[in-house]
Amino acid sequence: MNREHLRTLFTTKSARVNTNRGEEYYRELLNRCRQRLETLKKMPSFTKIDIREVLEDEGISRRDFMKWASAMTAMLMLPSAFTPLVAEAAELMNRLPVIWIELQDCAGNSEALLRSDGPKIDEIVLEIISLEFHETLMAAAGHQAEAQLEEAMEHFHGNYLLFVEGSVPIGAGREWCTIGASGETFEEHLKRVAKGAAAVVAVGTCATFGGVPAAAPNPTGAVGVMDIINDKPIVNIPACPANPANMVGVILHYILTGQIPELDSLLRPKFAFGYRIHDNCERRAHFDAGEFVEEWGDEGAKNNFCLYKMGCKGPMTFNNCSIIRYNESVNWPIGAGHGCIGCSEPDFWDKYAYERPMADANIKMAPGGGVEKSVDEFGLGLLTAAGIGIAIHAAASAIAGKRDDEEGGR
Amino acid sequence: MKGKQYERVERMTLFMRLNHWVVAICMVAAVITGLYIGHPYYQTLISEPAVGKYVMAWNRWIHFYAAIIFDVSSIVIAYLYFFSRFERPVEKLIPTGRNIREFFAVLVNLITLNRVKRFDSSHEDSFHVVYFTIFHLLLLWMLLTGLQLYVHGLAHGQSSIGSWWPALLHFFTDWTIWATGGTLMDVRMSHHATMYYIIVWILFHIYYVVWRTIFWREGDISIVFGGYKFKKVR
Numbered sequence: 001m002n003r004e005h006l007r008t009l010f011t012t013k014s015a016r017v018n019t020n021r022g023e024e025y026y027r028e029l030l031n032r033c034r035q036r037l038e039t040l041k042k043m044p045s046f047t048k049i050d051i052r053e054v055l056e057d058e059g060i061s062r063r064d065f066m067k068w069a070s071a072m073t074a075m076l077m078l079p080s081a082f083t084p085l086v087a088e089a090a091e092l093m094n095r096l097p098v099i100w101i102e103l104q105d106c107a108g109n110s111e112a113l114l115r116s117d118g119p120k121i122d123e124i125v126l127e128i129i130s131l132e133f134h135e136t137l138m139a140a141a142g143h144q145a146e147a148q149l150e151e152a153m154e155h156f157h158g159n160y161l162l163f164v165e166g167s168v169p170i171g172a173g174r175e176w177c178t179i180g181a182s183g184e185t186f187e188e189h190l191k192r193v194a195k196g197a198a199a200v201v202a203v204g205t206c207a208t209f210g211g212v213p214a215a216a217p218n219p220t221g222a223v224g225v226m227d228i229i230n231d232k233p234i235v236n237i238p239a240c241p242a243n244p245a246n247m248v249g250v251i252l253h254y255i256l257t258g259q260i261p262e263l264d265s266l267l268r269p270k271f272a273f274g275y276r277i278h279d280n281c282e283r284r285a286h287f288d289a290g291e292f293v294e295e296w297g298d299e300g301a302k303n304n305f306c307l308y309k310m311g312c313k314g315p316m317t318f319n320n321c322s323i324i325r326y327n328e329s330v331n332w333p334i335g336a337g338h339g340c341i342g343c344s345e346p347d348f349w350d351k352y353a354y355e356r357p358m359a360d361a362n363i364k365m366a367p368g369g370g371v372e373k374s375v376d377e378f379g380l381g382l383l384t385a386a387g388i389g390i391a392i393h394a395a396a397s398a399i400a401g402k403r404d405d406e407e408g409g410r
Numbered sequence: 411m412k413g414k415q416y417e418r419v420e421r422m423t424l425f426m427r428l429n430h431w432v433v434a435i436c437m438v439a440a441v442i443t444g445l446y447i448g449h450p451y452y453q454t455l456i457s458e459p460a461v462g463k464y465v466m467a468w469n470r471w472i473h474f475y476a477a478i479i480f481d482v483s484s485i486v487i488a489y490l491y492f493f494s495r496f497e498r499p500v501e502k503l504i505p506t507g508r509n510i511r512e513f514f515a516v517l518v519n520l521i522t523l524n525r526v527k528r529f530d531s532s533h534e535d536s537f538h539v540v541y542f543t544i545f546h547l548l549l550l551w552m553l554l555t556g557l558q559l560y561v562h563g564l565a566h567g568q569s570s571i572g573s574w575w576p577a578l579l580h581f582f583t584d585w586t587i588w589a590t591g592g593t594l595m596d597v598r599m600s601h602h603a604t605m606y607y608i609i610v611w612i613l614f615h616i617y618y619v620v621w622r623t624i625f626w627r628e629g630d631i632s633i634v635f636g637g638y639k640f641k642k643v644r
Contacts, residue, residue, distance in 0.1 A: 017567065274565050276565065289463040289465060290465025290469070308450065316598060358595065358602065383606060397524075
């Protein structure tokens with residue numbers, strides 16, 4: 001991961017989550033949002049789909065929709081007075097052209113919003129955005145698809161949101177990944193499509209930090225979008241897969257205010273990545289009590305004990321899974337009995353996802369490969385070396401015997 | 411030993427000795443509880459409701475208290491390095507010709523098993539000061555990484571003593587993320603690995619003091635208890 005971004009730690013108030021900015025601030029923001037929505041309403045919609053009809057077809061009542069809108073408002077850390085505006089913004093989603101490209105990935109983020117047990121409002125809202133190009137979802141293929149992308153890029157130049165899924169290979173393996181008949185590499189493709197975007201949204205851990213493709217030894221030299229694009233506003237929505245609710249949150253925020261949400265030092269929206277999973281975990285009491293699952297299926301597991309000893313990384317992972325969960329709060333990994341693997345943190349595959357506590361992780365110490373050594377083994381080795389050294393010195397001292405200056409003076 | 415005369419030399423003031431033992435106790439407490447936090451090595455699967463046990467919480471409580479006492483003591487020691495009215499270790503740290511010669515003289519004394527002793531062992535020497543400075547740098551690193559790990563839980567920007575505290579912690583410790591490799595986990599690993607360096611340091615520290623006592627025959631071990639050692643009078 002590019003360390004340049006980490007340097008911004010010094011200059012930004014990156015870590016502080018401010019949930020109350022005072023009445024004055026919100027009143028002004030409310031007015032600004034109202035004006036923005038008025039302007040959007042006057043614009044022609046890019047798709048003919050009306051969310052009210054879709055919701056009705058799916059059997060979701062207006063009441064359910066408003067409940068969802070108030071939950072969204074809370075998620076965005078806005079006062080409840082914003083609820084009608086958030087609902088309105090959701091209805092205006094079809095005013096926002098979106099281009100979605102896939103790079104080195106498993107399409108898991110697309111899947112995340114397609115494969116829920118029934119269409120949730122989050123997913124429906126994502127369906128009605130004006131999705132101009134999406135390799136996995138579109139009917140067109142080959143040259144037709146290419147042409148569609150070119151057209152969308154030209155027509156919506158400077159206005160579209162670019163969603164990127166997957167990492168960018170820039171190392172020795174970059175030529176393994178090309179797209180289209182021209183044999184354009186992923187890096188060239190991303191740069192070209194990003195040129196006309198209003199903002200770039202990197203979705204999933206691959207697009208944000210390189211993710212699984214960037215795991216050691218990173219054969220393709222995979223990096224995240226923010227390591228390639230530096231002249232556009234970038235929003236990172238990591239996690240494997242990214243939570244559709246957070247994608248909707250970012251889009252809603254953009255439609256409401258015309259701006260990207262407040263970001264932390266890793267360019268993640270603070271409303272979603274401001275707190276650790278641990279801070280709001282339902283099993284936190286068991287952590288404090290020292291009640292841990294010792295092995296899968298044991299008495300502790302049956303009693304929902306803390307999964308820290310099974311390698312849960314909730315204490316060092318910033319994400320809102322423990323608050324909003326997945327699929328409209330149906331469940332989430334820790335709720336299902338498996339610890340967090342830290343999938344929204346940089347280098348998560350190498351440094352978080354080993355399903356053991358860090359103290360016995362047995363992960364590589366040397367960057368770029370080499371002998372596998374855990375911190376403990378290394379430490380114990382050092383301790384042994386020091387012990388042996390001391391023993392040798394002590395033995396030698398004993399053999400040599402004590403000598404006073406006078407006796408031994410020569 | 412007959413015919414030899416000894417004279418008392420003060421080497422540690424009452425405050426220095428108290429500080430030494432406070433630090434020693436904190437160290438042991440921090441290692442014991444820190445290992446539990448890193449990997450809970452004993453089980454608490456007993457038939458009592460969670461609220462009554464609070465085992466991890468107590469471990470963390472002890473760890474944090476040990477750490478904060480440690481941190482404050484380190485600040486005082488850092489001050490005394492420069493402004494002590496008793497002995498200023500910093501004077502032995504400056505790489506002057508005299509200090510460098512003394513450093514190697516003491517090192518030679520150690521590796522020749524006291525065959526060669528060409529320095530005055532009645533006062534604090536350069537080698538010992540350098541060795542202790544390494545310790546304080548390790549402690550400083552533990553302080554910075556530890557407080558960085560601590561501040562992760564204060565994302566709301568508040569604390570019991572005000573919002574300035576987390577802000578201060580971020581300002582002074584966020585660079586450790588960058589320095590250790592870019593993720594929060596790297597800070598954690600570094601914090602854990604540094605514990606081993608400190609244990610190694612302590613191992614040598616105890617060994618060396620005992621060795622000095624045995625070989626120099628000047629009662630070095632009693633410095634930390636009584637404050638005095640003994641100097642041969644010719």
